[in-house]
Amino acid sequence: MDRRTGQSITIIGAGLAGTLLATLLAQRGWQVEVFESRGDPRLHGYAGGRSINLALAERGLHALRQAGADLGVMQQAVMMRGRMVHPLGGEPELQRYGRDDSEVIWSISRGELNIVLIEGAEAAGANLHFDRRLEQVDFDARTLQVRGDGHDETRTFQTLVGADGAGSTLRAQMLRVQDLGERTEWLDHGYKELEIPPGPHGDFRIEANALHIWPRGHYMCIALPNDERTFTVTLFMPHEGPHPSFATVPDGAAALALFQEQFADAVPLIPMLEEDYERNPTGLLGTLYLDQWNLDGRAVLLGDAAHAMVPFHGQGMNCAFEDCVALADHLDSAPDIATAYAGFAQQRMPDAAAIQHMALENYIEMRDRVDDRDYRLQRALELQLQARHPGRFIPHYSMVSFMRIPYSQALARSEVQRGILVRATAGLTTLDRVGWAKLDAEVVALLEPLPTHP
Numbered sequence: 001m002d003r004r005t006g007q008s009i010t011i012i013g014a015g016l017a018g019t020l021l022a023t024l025l026a027q028r029g030w031q032v033e034v035f036e037s038r039g040d041p042r043l044h045g046y047a048g049g050r051s052i053n054l055a056l057a058e059r060g061l062h063a064l065r066q067a068g069a070d071l072g073v074m075q076q077a078v079m080m081r082g083r084m085v086h087p088l089g090g091e092p093e094l095q096r097y098g099r100d101d102s103e104v105i106w107s108i109s110r111g112e113l114n115i116v117l118i119e120g121a122e123a124a125g126a127n128l129h130f131d132r133r134l135e136q137v138d139f140d141a142r143t144l145q146v147r148g149d150g151h152d153e154t155r156t157f158q159t160l161v162g163a164d165g166a167g168s169t170l171r172a173q174m175l176r177v178q179d180l181g182e183r184t185e186w187l188d189h190g191y192k193e194l195e196i197p198p199g200p201h202g203d204f205r206i207e208a209n210a211l212h213i214w215p216r217g218h219y220m221c222i223a224l225p226n227d228e229r230t231f232t233v234t235l236f237m238p239h240e241g242p243h244p245s246f247a248t249v250p251d252g253a254a255a256l257a258l259f260q261e262q263f264a265d266a267v268p269l270i271p272m273l274e275e276d277y278e279r280n281p282t283g284l285l286g287t288l289y290l291d292q293w294n295l296d297g298r299a300v301l302l303g304d305a306a307h308a309m310v311p312f313h314g315q316g317m318n319c320a321f322e323d324c325v326a327l328a329d330h331l332d333s334a335p336d337i338a339t340a341y342a343g344f345a346q347q348r349m350p351d352a353a354a355i356q357h358m359a360l361e362n363y364i365e366m367r368d369r370v371d372d373r374d375y376r377l378q379r380a381l382e383l384q385l386q387a388r389h390p391g392r393f394i395p396h397y398s399m400v401s402f403m404r405i406p407y408s409q410a411l412a413r414s415e416v417q418r419g420i421l422v423r424a425t426a427g428l429t430t431l432d433r434v435g436w437a438k439l440d441a442e443v444v445a446l447l448e449p450l451p452t453h454p
């Protein structure tokens with residue numbers, strides 16, 4: 001449908017959201033210009049360098065399907081069936097995410113994904129300008145300044161979309177003319193990436209089809225598989241405070257000692273542990289809140305530029321991709337761009353806030369709860385209630401990762417369900433003494449069936 005032929009839109013950032021949105025809008029007849037500060041990763045390699053991977057779930061996959069980009073992406077994806085939990089001193093154990101292999105998530109390389117999306121955007125007709133960093137915007141004159149190849153250029157625009165990530169320059173420019181209610185809550189924990197290379201015969205060194213977790217209370221390690229048979233390991237721990245924290249583990253030797261003590265089974269898997277620890281930066285994690293995402297019809301923010309979140313639900317990109325579909329739909333159906341931006345923000349703000357909240361909560365679940373007895377009993381009950389009440393009692397993780405109901409609805413239902421699980425298992429060590437009749441009645445009274453379920 002070419003209803004927007006002749007209308008032009010300028011996107012800042014050719015990262016994950018910017019390229020998917022460019023594809024969706026170019027396919028719908030918009031003239032799309034995209035400015036990206038980095039070089040073209042097809043020519044120079046991905047600027048992120050090593051394989052950094054992301055968990056792709058149904059929400060993101062659905063958005064990729066809308067743009068026809070899913071097949072290219074899935075060729076490089078590695079299935080993750082569940083969490084492989086590595087307890088201290090015990091054997092690893094797989095906790096499935098869903099009921100079977102139809103309920104899984106996928107590990108994909110950020111660089112490869114970005115390249116597939118860049119190619120898709122160009123094939124759809126978008127014009128991508130690499131090595132062009134947004135510097136300044138004049139919203140009245142509708143001009144912007146980009147810097148690249150050693151000089152500045154001024155360009156005109158009809159309307160701008162900020163897909164330029166958590167440190168968005170467009171957001172900073174909007175803040176100069178309008179108070180957007182911006183605030184960032186930094187987590188007092190950070191992260192460090194390490195790598196498990198392939199085994200001597202070029203194979204995965206540990207179970208490939210799982211997201212590995214080493215939960216250790218106030219800190220943890222995770223590892224996600226890459227299609228080139230490596231794993232990206234991420235150590236999360238506090239910046240400051242009692243051991244271990246980044247303050248008490250200042251160098252490679254201290255990191256090796258921490259791993260020998262706490263993640264002993266991982267030590268032989270990470271031959272460059274000391275070098276990786278010293279070479280790779282310590283990442284910061286935060287949640288960005290805004291009261292307003294758009295400047296009437298002149299500019300709007302999406303993805304991390306609008307609502308960066310901590311990574312513990314693996315949903316930041318998934319949420320950004322949902323944003324792209326929602327924005328394209330509003331632009332299709334609204335009478336003008338200002339109405340489309342306002343409608344988009346009104347629809348997506350409560351959902352972004354819900355997943356930001358769930359992402360923060362999930363850190364505690366991952367680092368502290370997955371190997372505790374209460375949690376496992378509640379998880380067992382959750383699965384039984386799902387079987388007894390299909391379409392009505394749906395595990396929290398399933399609502400977020402395998403379904404597309406709004407995040408805000410998933411959060412509200414999860415809170416009711418958690419109450420049910422906690423009350424029903426209080427004082428129990430097995431499910432043998434659960435009072436099923438009362439419990440079933442409670443589920444029916446407190447939870448409406450969902451109109452659709454997988």
Ligand SMILES: Cc1cc2nc3c(=O)[nH]c(=O)nc-3n(C[C@H](O)[C@H](O)[C@H](O)COP(=O)(O)OP(=O)(O)OC[C@H]3O[C@@H](n4cnc5c(N)ncnc54)[C@H](O)[C@@H]3O)c2cc1C
Nearest residue numbers: 013015016017037055134164165303304314315316317318
């Ligand atoms: C450690 C970690 C693990 C994560 N794991 C997951 C996961 O498993 N699953 C998941 O769904 N999400 C995950 N995320 C979140 C995910 O990375 C982000 O939500 C996602 O990248 C957001 O996409 P975006 O396009 O909004 O921003 P980005 O991917 O950051 O893209 C922004 C783009 O804008 C460009 N840019 C920046 N400034 C300018 C400028 N001034 N001019 C022009 N271009 C500019 C950048 O170069 C970049 O290409 C994780 C995040 C972290 C930190």
